[in-house]
Amino acid sequence: MKIDYRDGIKRLIKEYEPVTRSKIAEGVKWRGKIESNTLSSDERENLFRNIIGQILVQGRNAKGVETQLDKIEEKIRNWSLENIEKNIDDIIKRKDKKGRITRKYALASAILEHLRENNICKWILGLLEVDADIPHLGPKSDADFLKEHGFYERVPIDRHTQRFLFRTGALHWFFKKHSSEDVYTIFAGSYQQRIRLLEKCLVEFCKEFCSDVSIEKLNLSENPGILDIIIWRHCGEDEKLGCANICGIEPKCNICVFRETCLWDRLSQLMLGNPQQSEIG
Numbered sequence: 001m002k003i004d005y006r007d008g009i010k011r012l013i014k015e016y017e018p019v020t021r022s023k024i025a026e027g028v029k030w031r032g033k034i035e036s037n038t039l040s041s042d043e044r045e046n047l048f049r050n051i052i053g054q055i056l057v058q059g060r061n062a063k064g065v066e067t068q069l070d071k072i073e074e075k076i077r078n079w080s081l082e083n084i085e086k087n088i089d090d091i092i093k094r095k096d097k098k099g100r101i102t103r104k105y106a107l108a109s110a111i112l113e114h115l116r117e118n119n120i121c122k123w124i125l126g127l128l129e130v131d132a133d134i135p136h137l138g139p140k141s142d143a144d145f146l147k148e149h150g151f152y153e154r155v156p157i158d159r160h161t162q163r164f165l166f167r168t169g170a171l172h173w174f175f176k177k178h179s180s181e182d183v184y185t186i187f188a189g190s191y192q193q194r195i196r197l198l199e200k201c202l203v204e205f206c207k208e209f210c211s212d213v214s215i216e217k218l219n220l221s222e223n224p225g226i227l228d229i230i231i232w233r234h235c236g237e238d239e240k241l242g243c244a245n246i247c248g249i250e251p252k253c254n255i256c257v258f259r260e261t262c263l264w265d266r267l268s269q270l271m272l273g274n275p276q277q278s279e280i281g
């Protein structure tokens with residue numbers, strides 16, 4: 001079954017265009033300041049708050065992290081590097097029940113130590129390279145932090161993106177075109193390997209199907225992180241956060257603009273004995 005995803009992507013983008021544009025405009029401003037190393041002290045503090053937020057959210061749902069950060073802020077007053085280091089025990093749990101240093105504490109310490117000696121802008125630019133010899137937040141958190149600040153070359157792979165890649169058939173397309181392995185081998189590797197592979201899948205998907213799509217002068221084939229902004233809106237369940245919950249836990253394929261180019265819907269139709277043409281393109 002061959003699917004040309006080009007039209008589906010265009011329809012999907014159109015559906016979420018205004019909100020995506022404003023998100024990009026905000027990101028591009030951040031990127032300009034980071035690349036030119038012209039951050040104000042408030043902006044630096046904001047970045048430190050975001051870094052701590054990325055660490056706190058790891059291994060849990062993002063819901064509630066902003067409230068947690070607000071409470072920390074009430075207590076510590078500002079997010080300067082010196083102040084975070086001084087109050088680190090109030091920000092991140094140092095030891096677990098067995099008295100071992102927690103992973104989050106070790107991660108925060110390594111990053112703070114690095115940023116004491118190195119420029120934060122340089123560190124952020126370093127996150128673009130997955131193998132750069134700097135302390136990383138983690139494959140998903142690096143990409144998420146970068147995306148929030150206008151660096152769309154990387155893609156954070158969360159459960160919404162995974163769901164979209166599996167259901168639409170993008171993952172099957174990727175394995176067929178870029179791997180000699182079968183698609184189920186995605187479950188064989190470690191978490192980090194899987195995240196990197198899924199990120200590669202979305203990067204290649206955008207190169208193949210999004211070369212004629214740009215938003216705010218950014219071409220999606222070079223900025224796959226933009227598609228992730230759209231996927232989150234489309235697949236996220238939390239409508240209070242602005243998600244449409246179309247491709248959520250219970251997919252609403254009957255009202256989905258991507259339907260005509262989605263493997264899931266195509267297979268559902270076949271199972272219901274309602275075959276459409278098997279080739280789209």
Ligand code: SF4
Pocket residue numbers: 167168246247248251252253254256257258259260262263264265
């Ligand atoms: S057609 Fe259904 S499965 Fe496919 S993207 Fe839309 S909601 Fe998700």
